Amino acid sequence: MMKRTSIKAVLANQETDYTTTVKGWVRTFRNNQFIALNDGSTVKPLQIVVDLNTFPEDLLKKITPGAAIGATGKIVPSAGRGQRVELVATEVVVYGEADPSTYPLQPKRHSLEFLRSISHLRIKTNTFGCIFRLRHNLAFAIHKYFHDNGFFYMHTPIITGSDAEGAGEMFRVSTLDPKTPPCTENGEVDWSKDFFGKQTNLTVSGQLEAELGAMGLDKVYTFGPTFRAENSNTSRHLAEFWMIEPEIAFADIHDDMDLAEGLLKYVIQYVLDHNIEDLEFLQNRLIQEEKSLPQNQRSEMALIEKLEFILAEPFERITYTEAFDILRNSKPNKKKRFKFPINEWGADLQSEHERYLVEKHFKKPVIITDYPAQIKAFYMYLNEDGKTVRGMDILFPQLGEIVGGSERETRMEVLHQRMAEFGIPPEELSWYLDIRKYGSCPHAGFGLGFERLVQFITGMSNIRDVIPLPRYPGYAEF
Ligand code: 4AD
Ligand code: MG
Secondary structure (H helix, E strand, O other), X not given: OOOEOOHHHHHHOOOOOEEEEEEEEXXXXXXXXXXXXXXXXXXXXXXXXXXXXXXXXXXXXXOOOOOEEEEEEEEEEOOOOOOOEEEEEEEEEEEEOOOXXXXXXXXXXXXXHHHHHOHHHHOOOHHHHHHHHHHHHHHHHHHHHHHHOOOEEXXXXXXXXXXXXXXXXXXXXXXXXXXXXXXXXXXOEOHHHOOOOOOEEEOOOOHHHHHHHHHHHOEEEEEEEEEOOXXXXXXXXXXXXXXXXXXEEOOOHHHHHHHHHHHHHHHHHHHHHHOHHHHHHHHHHHHHHHOOOOHHHOOOOOHHHHHHHHHHOOOEEEEHHHHHHHHHOOHHHHOOOOOOOOOOOOOOOOHHHHHHHHHHHHOOOEEEEEEEHHHOOOOEOEOOOOOEEEEEEEEEOOOEEEEEEEEEOOOHHHHHHHHHHOOOOXXXXXXXXXXXXXXXXXXXXXXXXXXXXXXXXHOOOOHHHOOOOOOEOOEOOO
């Protein structure tokens, strides 16, 4: 066969009457004559016309949904509806059959739950093709934004000896035999005999190491996998997820918020400019899906409108105390409709509260700052009031928290005191404390959950549907 062209390139080419080869997977085969072929380059299929008399019957029989084929022929204007051009095949090769009696993906609507149970095959569907093309372009846009703004991409370790969030939700990394581990005199496991000579775990965040980077390179970011052994079976949590963590030197919490808002708007604009066909497909999917819901549970805006809406205005910026007052006096709180009532200053905000602020009260993204110290991590800068810290969370519609960040504590004695409150021994983080000792300066950063971002942009209701092979409590298939 000739050198192949991608279907995306064929559809973008305004010329006709030239011969080319395409290769991909059969979506449908109508009337033993019209093949809809998809090759992953775009959601749009190319129609391949095969003449019954030109091809042997046993070859045509193998052209069923899911089969991998190649076709060579002339690109001509299409007489049929729905496509500008089509390929009239002179040669067809079947690379791999897909037995219709067992192939699970038939040309009809499958539920997302069913598709999740065949995650190894769902990437072949239109919906998941759109999601993963968008996921790629979002990752690319993130790197581009940072690169164009003078940031350096820093690779932080996956295996670490520290708990960056101090929350103890870590997966242990060990090569000791769980049946007969070496023990110390008092009968405890002797971790000094383990592979690294100490206890290690998969990282929950690259932040502490990114802080080291910012103290020499000024502006850095990480973009890597992170792992949390929290038993959260929700539509917004994964046990393995990807996080983007920039860290900037000579910067405060306001610079941090500006950076996060700028990044989010940039990447949304990027996919509006580069993935409009994928977004249109997902928008229609969502409209179809919501048809079965009562009117008041349907989205107020279509997907693309929602993305443009995020770009239109500055995000609302309020303090925790202001948010607390709004929530305490809110209708759902007074009518006891929140699962977690808001009574006492200091309580952590749940996703129902976050969504109320964003979707009902402000009707736009909200950044909350100056949280109570006791509900945030040890590394956040303690305000003069001694009660609140310079942390910031960005809340989005549908999701709640999408970004969590802060200005970092730089005063050695305060940091020591905060670590003591969290029960973190200073020896464990002596390297982290060193950067306060040598050439310290105000600095700030944040973490953006990549899957939450993809979830928002694709409109998918479950985070398990925006990563190719999800890991969550009780589940690590494929
Ligand atoms: O708020 P988190 O825990 O913040 C940190 O890890 C900081 N070290 C970030 C920093 O300042 N460099 O997590 C940051 C973001 C959350 O806002 C959320 O979007 C996402 O990571 N996230 C998760 N996404 C999917 N599944 C989970 N289990 C997640 N936990 C957090
Ligand atoms: Mg957080």
